[in-house]
Amino acid sequence: MVIEDGQGGMPSRDIILIRHGTTAWNLEKRYLGHTDIGLLPKAEQELSLLREELSSVTWDALYCSDLLRCRQTLIQIAPSQAGQAKLDPRLREIDFGQWEGLTYDQLKDNPQYRDWVDAPQKVTPPSGEPWTAFAARIDSFLEESLLSFTPILYSRNTDMPKIAVITHGGVIRYMVSRLIPDQGFWDTQVIPGQAIKIRLDGDGESWVGTRLTFP
Template sequence: MQKLYLVRHGESEWNNLKRIQGQKDTFLTFKGEKQAEKIANRLVSEEIDIIYSSDLKRANETANIIGEKLNLQVTPSEAFREIKFGSWEGLSTEELTEKNSEEHFIWLNQPHNFKMDGAETLYEVQKRAMNKIDSILKSNPNKNILVVSHGATIKTIILGYVGIDLKYYNRMTLNNTSLSIIEFRDRNNVIKLLNDTCHLEEDKYE
């Protein structure tokens, strides 16, 4: 049974500062690097054959830490980048609320209807990400694939492969270095695991 493993990147500098990242290139924090090491240790017991990642640093760094542990090369791809937020990128959450209250309200409450000049829609993100995964799966039958990407992108992938409308996008959350797994079964696709962070449990005591 073929599986798709989806990992969100570790904590980044702008995650820590609560700034909108989108496709801005930010690095992992020290905590993010440690989170990546922990998910890497978690994945040793899984049968992963191929690793892809977003080409943005925070995701690619996370993927390379995993790849080193699993002795697998990482292939970066623009297709797995985070949603492009245009003029929002770099703003703090407070600034976003003050300057873009109407668009922000739509993003929080009806994200599938979000449309702004210079930004991507969720449908555009889902299309580019799933087209790439479809191509990878077709070229690698019976291989298990790991994709290290970003919160919004991973959520659109999960919803797409199990046939759930993007209007339910905001009913899901994904933590840094969370693991989600989709199984491709004969009759349908199944979410085997969602937003699992058991490998980070010790953080509570650090």
């Protein structure tokens, strides 16, 4: 069954944005972008509640960053469907360049770092990824995978198509700011292993997102 709104006839869908579990660098509060490290040894225990909450969900689409910490999270929370997930490098965290692996205390006296904290859209970490490139690849993923009408999502008799995206904190903040009106990048706080649920409803020829209680 396809759920349609009363205006544009576009089907609704539920998006679950999931941040990967905790890594050693998360505990040490180090900037972690493209560096490919795995989860802590107790990941199974950390993610057990989320795995239980999602155990009854059959995903219509499942996307995952190709970095190890996200792939390990995927296996922990959706073991029966992990093989169906699409690994997508566009879902990687922003590349912090020369600031990868450093902490706030190590960077706080750096004027360029302070400028970046105030305006990450305008300042790029040395040898890092410009904000425009970060935003462009996530926008590309959103338009192709979440905001397009994808017939495969509606091939089964489901109450509401459900899509999971396992990715990184910065990516989730950006997605929420794009999907929900009046949400800024820093308005969303998401901890490792947390899931955020968004309902997307068609509004004419566009989508409007609403944050829902999870689960």
